[in-house]
Amino acid sequence: MKKLLYAIAVSATIFTGCSKDDDDQPIIKVPVQGEITGNITANRTLAFGNYTLKGLVKIQSGVTLTIEPGSTFTADQADGEDGLVVLNGGKLIANGTADEPIVFTAKTKLGGQWAGIIMYGDAPIVNSATATGTQTAKSEDGQDLSYGGTNAAHNGGSLKYVRVEYAGLVFNNNTREHNGFSFYSVGSGTVLENLVSYKGNDDGFEFYGGTVSAKNLISYGNTDDSFDWQDGWRGQDNTNWFAYQTGIANYGMEIEAKGVNNAFWPKATNITLKRAAGTTTESNSEKQYDAIQFKSHGNGDFSNIVIDGYASVESGFGSAVQIRDLATYTEQVVGGKIKLNNVKVTNTPVLFLSQNSGGAFTVNAASFGANWSVSTTATGASLTKGKWSTVDGLDLLANL
Template identity: 85%
Template structure:
């Protein structure tokens, strides 16, 4: 009898423990809604599935917060869709690895919408002669003036955000959108774990500013994977991965509007890969190179993996291309371009010069001191997977 009572007591304890530990998880029900027009007052969008209609603009002095796991769908049939953070506006879109915030399109083809556009108040430099604070008008057709004096300005925080099928380009290419467009965005802005997936234009483009970005994936974008101009000078960039497939131009297109700046951006841990048979966007411009410098573009880049940038046509395709004599003279010979710990595979041509503005020959000896260095052990980008890096069951990091 005592043994029976003891067995019953033990069974009860086990049963009680199991029921406590195995409680069903709380299942959140997404709200359904439409986001359109200007955001003129602070607003939080609850976890849900939203239709993005038109150019939704976060006005100056206003904060829009988006809860993790939310999805926004654009439909080109209703016109030009996009999410715009005007100068002084703030966007807080902090997802998680397993609950990313996703912006996508009803039709899963590149070029369906305008992506995320952010305007800050940080410095730009696009003229060698203009004194003081410089400004420019955006190339997205919105004609927003960008450029300011507040290097530490914050436009908010983007974490675990994925933009799919953006890169809307129209009006004879006079209005161009990317996956993510950062106009004079300041260093107070947080950009981490972002994906630009199969857009029609650039994956990420920086127009001046001081912002830095960590853990970026640019996958299958039709133009450049990473692009910048206007004297962008972010210093704390790391873990960038470009995978070019289908159609793609340069993995990194680097320029500075012809201004020989005293500063340069810095990026560590970079992986640039081009799948076999990836075409260039235009038949007239053979943009098969991993990294292209032009118009006084420069930078400090280290721990780089470059793979698959073979010479598809004679005279095209290389690991590093310098387009013009001025960039070669001022930036390469001047020591402002640094490429160290570079591992190059399946890319027979290391250096290519287009000889624009005068003849020059780019080679390892062109880089002073230790500004060029090869490595067999460079790791490139290191990124952790999860739902944020998975689209329709495809793991975007499978080729990393």
Template identity: 75%
Template sequence: MKKVFYAIAIAASIFTGCSSDDDDPIVKQPVEGEISGELATSKVFAYGNYTLKGMVKIKSGVTITFEKGSTITADKTNGEAGLIVLLGGKLIAEGTADEPIVFTEKSKVAGSWAGIIMYGDAPIVNSATAPAPQSAKSEDGLDLPYGGSNEQHNGGSLKYVRVEYAGQVITSNKKEHNGFSFYSVGAGTTLENLVSYKGNDDGFEFYGGTVSGKNLISYGNSDDSFDWQDGWKGQNNSNWFAYQTVKANYGMEIEAKGVNNAFGPKVTNITLKRAAGTVTEDQSEIQLDAIQFKAQGNGDYSNIIIDGYASQTTPTAFNGGAVQIKDVATYDNQVVGGKIKLTNVKVTNTPNLFITGATGFTVSAASFPGTNWGPTTTATGAALTGGKWATVDGVNLLANL
């Protein structure tokens, strides 16, 4: 009988060992591939490592999906490269906090590629006299029209996506790119947990439209961290973090093409930080303030932390400040007119609350009607949760938050 029990014990041990082996996790291997040309058929790119070659365009009616954890790498030695979502196309790139989707460039040099560009037909405003809907031509060298009347335009869903080393500038204001460029993108598009890392132009730029962005990080970009024009009016923006270092301009540059409009975007929970020693990119004008309003830019901003926008002594002496109003029209119509609201604002390591960018007016707390200017010591700014999506080469991008 003892031999029987011993045999059973041996068999059980063998069975248990086999079960343990069967339960070992299967490691999914990334596929390899190249993405180029016009994408005219909907496709899912499986988890993998892809080379992006040329200015790849997602055509109207086409949905392109990238699985979580994928890496898409451009190579500047192959020429200009970028991923463009044309009007009517959709990009679905939904990573996770620990399996982000990363768009990068082989050399890891800022300004090496064009980043992600998306087109929609949501409204823009670039003329006070032109009838609605209005349109304009893009400044990315593609010279494509943007603008329309579709406030709910849907260009897809970007979640936990990081763009690195973009912001390629070929001709200023005529052929330049950002980390993320959104032309007339509508409110049906999802933008959440996005990082623009060490680009050579703006981190995020909105050219009109109604889309909103949540949990956005603009880190180490050489121009503005967040920039918009053409009457962008996203209403559900929250948790924006800008960290500027080495060379940079404004934390947020806000304009509306000179149109005295009755609307503006709404952004809550903002942290704008500038590292010591950071200098403005363009030495011909003041561009080192946390927030600049110009050309009738306006909006509602709350729970803001501004830190480190100090005066610059070299190579050109400029005064640093929290808020710059560039021109008289913006001062008269947007500040005094009550269309700029900055509430629950905490300012540290910044010598001037306000900078006046032209002659003929002086900005002060008294310039803002009612409670439109609200300084505080208790603002909390952006609230973001870390993970691989916010980590580059072992550096936690949220360490300075």
């Protein structure tokens, strides 16, 4: 009996020791390999893996696509127009982590390889000053889909720690073009947090109306505007936006409202807009060097802003804030609907630029009244580094 008890005790010790050793070993997850293509017509979860993205993959209304953290999707322009589209009523749940981001990239690491992530909703838009009732518009991504509606709380899902690389496929300007992220009348029920748009061939992020808000955004090296919106976008809870423009780039933020003098506007805090020395613009005919441009009744309430590097490349171009037209100056600036407070401006000799479209005007600090204030202590965006903000060893926040 003593021998048996001793044997049991020894066995227990060995078993316990093995368990401890096993606990000390890292769990290695093996990614699956697969392809995603066609319409998503039933709820589906994509396990952690490396996937090929082929064609315009469309999540249909009433359907949810869930993607596990750490997954990678690779597009190849050689097979045609690739992209991930969330149709109105569909949902995308792509919740990565700081250490396991969900990455959408391209086989060829050049901007303009694919269509990026496109989401549709039925939140309100304002597309025309003369239209009455519920307004809608047609998308400019070549799909010619209608967007707009009355559902301010539209929920298109949740995107957290998602990085889009080398998107911005453009066929025809304004009729068939894509950004890194395109949000068509997306509603406030949608979660957008810790997103990266990296080296695309058009805008990093574009909002076409809607009520969605976005937190912790990085727009790095995109060749058009870092952040762009129209159609009366009115997100109210935006914070920590960082744009780093390098190589070829236009505006840090391009803000317009399709000529509609709205009684509402978006709000954003903690914004950093930086332009690397030597960065040029897309078009020689339109010098788009400004950190922030307002036009067509674009407006907004912005605070804690850092602007750096928007020096005039040639006379008459390049500033911290450009007001494009007389109507925007009169109704939005003087009317108190553009608010820029706690602004720190460096390496940007010209604060305000008037383009005088629609009539002559001169914008200056006095034009804003109490809605413009400068600061030497503004901090801009606050973002935490990690794998989500690193591409091929490049720290995207090194210049923040």
